[in-house]
């Protein structure tokens with residue numbers, strides 16, 4: 050690890066939204082007043098016991114929390130090393146961890162009196178969660194989704210529309226998550242007076258990375274308690290996939306100050322790190338996009354490059370600023386898994402445990418399959434099963450069928 | 455610090471007229487045509503020139519300017535070439551102010567200090583960086599002022615009286631009032647509403663206030679010119695440029711004149727304004 054380590058890894062960001070040099074508020078002036086309002090509204094909500102109490106009711110009875118921490122016996126046996134636990138975020142209502150954050154943001158939007166909600170989505174899980182809570186609270190919902198993702202995540206597009214949301218296919222750029230975020234920002238600039246932008250990951254201008262992390266931290270807090278109950282101690286390692294990094298940050302954050310806990314994030318290596326991929330820490334460098342400074346894939350002129358991943362939810366050329374910081378100071382180790390490795394892991398978990406993971410989560414399973422055999426049998430390893438694979442069944446089915454021919 | 459921008463606005467004030475500010479994208483549709491357009495702008499009546507620095511992800515721009523940036527990038531434009539273009543322009547014109555407009559990442563990657571030094575040497579007068587609000591002034595605004603460049607800030611309908619002083623604090627050259635909450639290429643704002651907004655800003659600053667976003671026609675430019683120190687036209691110029699390209703998006707013999715003709719017509723509109731007001 051580097052010099053100048055902070056006393057705590059959990060104290061960021063500073064009041065200007067910085068984690069080390071990362072983060073910040075790089076937005077158009079039109080949005081700045083609203084972002085300052087949001088910062089205040091969120092601080093008020095955080096300090097209000099009634100807000101947390103109301104959240105807790107919905108988290109339990111609507112989302113279905115706590116999500117189980119499940120001992121994956123057959124996967125453990127198969128890999129022949131560490132004892133593996135799955136944090137079952139895929140069992141949440143709407144099928145992924147995304148709902149934890151959306152619930153929080155929708156409650157904040159309600160406090161701010163906003164009636165129109167917009168969101169960007171890649172895999173569609175954040176879009177579905179947003180559409181769901183907008184239906185529940187009677188709010189207008191518009192979801193921006195890259196046209197390529199609309200194609201490859203059809204089941205989620207249909208779900209969003211059934212829930213009453215308007216899905217806007219985005220035709221600019223590579224027509225994936227980055228472009229969806231651009232168009233969501235353009236909508237926000239235009240409709241700032243009545244619109245709340247519900248960002249789906251730990252990225253964007255301050256206070257989003259912090260706020261989304263706080264709402265997702267329930268994953269790590271529950272894991273701590275559940276592992277204590279199951280094994281009487283802390284886990285030895287944690288592993289999660291990274292698109293923008295919200296499911297990972299949610300699991301990691303409560304453990305950052307426990308030096309005995311090894312932490313691994315898994316980026317999407319697409320076709321491989323020397324080819325098209327979406328691993329911004331492995332293949333990028335610090336730059337400024339979508340309201341924050343972070344690691345980005347870009348060319349020598351500072352033009353943003355298009356990411357590639359088989360998984361729509363990881364297909365993004367950036368990463369949340371807090372991860373960029375944790376990477377630089379060395380508290381978290383960042384690995385990457387290719388499309389092929391993720392596909393293999395997708396099938397492995399389906400066959401061994403009867404759980405079809407989201408392609409995103411399959412990236413974490415892929416690296417777990419490498420790390421677990423190298424660890425002793427009393428090593429407790431937790432993998433965040435961030436979502437279920439129903440949305441990916443048609444896409445993976447087509448790929449596997451094509452290979453049989 | 456006095457720049458070409460200050461000199462130009464002082465001159466126009468003496469003449470009793472409002473400035474006409476044109477926006478074109480550097481390198482659109484190719485570096486050579488783009489330089490020819492740039493050179494034609496002052497003769498056609500542009501008082502101040504904004505040059506867009508192409509960026510892949512322009513979050514405050516509508517489809518026209520997005521496409522212009524992508525055309526330029528496809529034609530091989532880079533920030534370094536944009537500065538070279540300004541240098542070439544300055545060989546013939548040492549009076550017309552040049553303001554670079556765009557997003558922070560290409561500058562950050564170029565390196566703030568070397569960018570500012572190279573921009574100053576090339577003959578750039580000011581910068582408008584859409585994604586650098588006052589909250590991020592230490593990034594580029596303060597270093598730019600130290601390097602002798604104007605940092606021109608956008609004020610918007612959401613910038614209320616409480617926030618205006620912060621927005622104006624490190625602004626110099628002029629204030630760019632964005633007439634609508636929205637992206638470039640949006641519908642025009644009502645000139646009366648804009649007039650009131652400009653008057654509000656002028657209560658907080660002695661700087662000239664120029665208005666942009668949504669101005670497309672000589673009539674609209676005239677109406678704005680009656681209420682502001684300058685009007686900015688961008689999307690309409692980019693659209694007429696695009697309309698002059700061949701099916702493969704390449705420049706044609708009409709491209710430079712198409713842009714210059716529209717600039718002349720718009721400049722007539724602006725010049726008609728003060729007479730109407732006087």
Ligand SMILES: Cc1ncc(COP(=O)(O)O)c(C=O)c1O
Pocket residue numbers: 145146171172173174175249250251290291292293294295296297361362363407409410435436437
């Ligand atoms: C199931 C699942 N996991 C992970 C992600 C990646 O997002 P993040 O890194 O913010 O958790 C997504 C995004 O769509 C997802 O749907």
